[in-house]
Amino acid sequence: MNKSLLSQGLGLLLAGTIACSPEEVMVDYQSMSDAERLEAATEMAHHTIIVDGHVDLPYRMKVGGFTLQREVLDVSTRTDGGNFDFPRSREGGLDAPFMSIYLPARYQEMGGAKKLADSLIMMTKRLAETWPDKFAMAYSPDDIEAHFKEGKISLPMGMENGAGIEDDIANVGYFYKQGIRYITLTHGKDNLIGDSSYDTSRTHGGLTAFGEQVVKEMNRVGIMVDISHVSDDTFYDVMELTDVPVIASHSSSRKFTPGFERNMDDKMVELLGKKQGVIMINFGGSFIDGDYNERTAVVREHIVNWLAQNNLSRSDSAAQAYIEQYTRENNVFPDVSLVADHIDHVVAIAGIDYVGFGSDFDGVGDSLPNGLKDVSMYPNLIAELLKRGYSKEDIEKICYKNVFRVWRAVEAASSAS
Known part of the structure; x- marks a missing residue:
């Protein structure tokens, strides 16, 4: 196949500048060479919104010594360390990485979780203020779509660990106003909301009474409930209680990691799909390879x-x-193909409408698989999926449409309440 013609034709098709009948738009990606398929995947990545459910840049900035009183880490240019910056995001087609407002579990005991969350939120907003031609804060799917057209990278935010709510239910609404659009209920330890998958204490046996209030309040104000990190009991309590779909912002399939409760087993994935939620696959080595x-x-x-x-x-x-x-x-x-295996497995259990990307870039150290070492490499994963028979429509669902569907459902339920 002529690469130049492939690039030109696919680029026009993805950009929507040519009209084709259903028969004309069918492309047999499986018959392409690896090089042709990667070129097609790269074009697709650059013309399709890509949302990543979890990127740990804010805490990477904190660990690097950046504060509100100093310049933020210059991710407008290529950085020596880490997995995320603007140039590499552009290369990989990443448009909307959820910035993780990560609160280590120790803040539950020593106090200061809300204060830390506030500082990380302000640090993230400083990125958009410092480089407004490259980054923009995003509080809705509509924002992301608008920024995509402007060529800017959106910075939606999710708070990793509900400890930031502390013991005040009013803080749920507070964090919504600060721009938080999902909250991961727990992290490495049981907290006031419920039990963590990493904590064997099983302090509460699932959600607490306060945790039930938190879930309901998140539904009311329009914050997505994130069940990554929670124990199985907490997950099932959430699924029984929530009025809207939920997400797993950065989890993978337990089938490939037996005994690793941090991932989701088949029954959980099936229920998540039945409830119209989405699991966003974590790329970390220990998450994808037992x-x-x-x-x-x-x-x-x-x-x-x-x-x-x-x-x-x-x-x-x-x-x-x-x-x-x-x-x-x-x-x-592991290899990028194993991440595709996780996606295959979720699709086989729940369907194509219930899976997405949740890399955990900047959060899983050097454990990332070959072919997915940073945000420039999403085309490698897309190419692998195309090789397996996924269509352009399938890729769009995985890249953004599935999580947008959940996000809009949460918005709609909030505005109707």
Whole structure:
């Protein structure tokens, strides 16, 4: 197939500048070469809104020492570290990364969760204020669509850990006014709202009475309920209580990670679909590959032993050269195809309307799979899906239409209340 003609034709088609009959718009992506398919996927990524349910840039800025009193991290240019910046987002076609307002569980005990949330929200807004030609805050799907037309990257926000609500139900409405559009009910520990998947204490056996108030208030004000991180009991309590669909902003399928409750099992995915929700697949190695942690431990143990035997530290140039070579030859990372496997599995259980992207970029360290190391690489995943027979319409649903459907349903229920 002629690449130039493919690029020109697909670009016009995706941009909507040519009218075609249903027969004419059918493209057999599976018959393309890998290079042609990647070109088609890249064109598709650049002409389709891509929403990512979870990017941890705000906390990356905090860890990097950036504060409200100092300049924010310059992500308008290519950065040396991390997974997100404007140039790489443009390369990958990312248009609306949900900025994670991440509140570590320790703030539940030491206090200050709401204060931290406020500072991270202001830091995120500073990005849009500093580079208004590149970034814009987004509080609705309509905002994202408008910014997409303007060539700007939207910055919707979700609060990761309901601890920021503290013990005051009025803070749900407060955070809506601050721009928060989903709240992940728990994080690594049980909190005042309910139990966490990571906490074996099972303090409450699911949602608390206060947690039930929080879910209802989120429904009322128009904040999406995010069930990533919650225990199974908390999930089922939420599903029984909520009046509108919910999201899992950055979770994957437990089928591939047996015993990892942080992911969702088949029954949960099926129920989420029946209730019109969406699971946004996490790209992190331990989320998509049940053997990843074991393989990583083996490599880590070898390196520690080699350093001791050679009386070297990691900072020594000889050690760095050896570690680079050894890790390259003993690659522990899964491949982008495994992320597609998770999407396939969700589609098989619930359907194409109930899955999306929730990378956890800037939040899962260096565990990201080959082919999905940063925000420039969404076309690699799209190409893999096209190879498996997904259509352009399917890709659009995964990229943004599914989460927009949930978001609009939550908006509509709020405005009608």
